[in-house]
Amino acid sequence: MTTAIAARPALSVSRLTVNYGLARALSDVSFDVAQGSCVAVLGANGAGKTTLARAITGLVPLREGKVLLDGQDITGWATHRIARLGVTHVPAERMILPGLSVLDNLRAAMRWAVPRNGRAAAIERAFERFPVLGSRAKQLAGTLSGGEQQMLSLARALAVPPKLVIADELSHGLAPMLVASVFEALAQIRAQGSTVVIIEQFVGAALELADEAVILRRGELAWSGPASVAGDQLAANYLE
Numbered sequence: 052m053t054t055a056i057a058a059r060p061a062l063s064v065s066r067l068t069v070n071y072g073l074a075r076a077l078s079d080v081s082f083d084v085a086q087g088s089c090v091a092v093l094g095a096n097g098a099g100k101t102t103l104a105r106a107i108t109g110l111v112p113l114r115e116g117k118v119l120l121d122g123q124d125i126t127g128w129a130t131h132r133i134a135r136l137g138v139t140h141v142p143a144e145r146m147i148l149p150g151l152s153v154l155d156n157l158r159a160a161m162r163w164a165v166p167r168n169g170r171a172a173a174i175e176r177a178f179e180r181f182p183v184l185g186s187r188a189k190q191l192a193g194t195l196s197g198g199e200q201q202m203l204s205l206a207r208a209l210a211v212p213p214k215l216v217i218a219d220e221l222s223h224g225l226a227p228m229l230v231a232s233v234f235e236a237l238a239q240i241r242a243q244g245s246t247v248v249i250i251e252q253f254v255g256a257a258l259e260l261a262d263e264a265v266i267l268r269r270g271e272l273a274w275s276g277p278a279s280v281a282g283d284q285l286a287a288n289y290l291e
């Protein structure tokens with residue numbers, strides 16, 4: 052998704068191949084993501100979307116292929132090293148500390164990355180972005196509704212502005228109002244300069260935000276092109 056004269060891509064994956072045991076989950080997948088852009092990764096259940104996120108963030112080993120971040124080869128790096136380069140992965144499973152309050156969850160997410168004197172402002176920003184969390188600051192995270200826990204998980208991930216955020220099916224199972232806040236938050240993060248990879252099984256809002264789209268099918272890159280036409284492609288050809 053870069054042209055010959057474009058700047059170095061924020062993310063470049065080439066020929067990614069991942070096996071789980073003998074089963075191939077991702078096969079020879081290549082694409083680029085331009086700096087500051089948003090790419091939607093689409094495809095039916097089991098197409099390999101989550102595996103792609105895990106491969107980029109070092110959570111599964113590559114059988115073959117390469118991952119470049121800002122031109123730097125991070126293939127085979129450990130997840131924590133990749134995270135330190137500013138890559139935030141928001142997995143579908145909620146990443147919260149259920150025994151801590153909402154406020155303490157946010158504080159914990161910032162502990163290593165935001166200087167002490169910047170934390171109050173960062174927490175205020177998080178509550179502006181997700182008012183539902185602000186009104187429940189003292190509540191134990193484990194007692195939030197599923198949707199609210201998902202918000203908190205995203206708020207934690209975005210507490211430190213990432214260079215690249217990979218959001219894996221965040222809208223899954225959320226009420227429509229919360230889906231809207233998820234996409235609003237991703238749009239804001241992108242407006243602040245982050246590059247965004249949105250993984251979704253169902254398309255709607257993801258394609259409104261995205262510039263480009265990639266469609267996976269049975270572990271292979273089946274189609275890539277402008278987000279504006281990806282929905283029709285997906286519906287017509289790739290949802291089985």
Ligand SMILES: Nc1ncnc2c1ncn2[C@@H]1O[C@H](COP(=O)(O)OP(=O)(O)O)[C@@H](O)[C@H]1O
Pocket residue numbers: 071074075076094095096097098099100101102103
């Ligand atoms: N930990 C695992 N062990 C074995 N097979 C897996 C594992 N995770 C995913 N798979 C398989 O890999 C394929 C791709 O899965 P996944 O990346 O989760 O797809 P998606 O996120 O698009 O639904 C599926 O066939 C799935 O069953």
Ligand SMILES: [Mg+2]
Pocket residue numbers: 100101102220
């Ligand atoms: Mg998945």
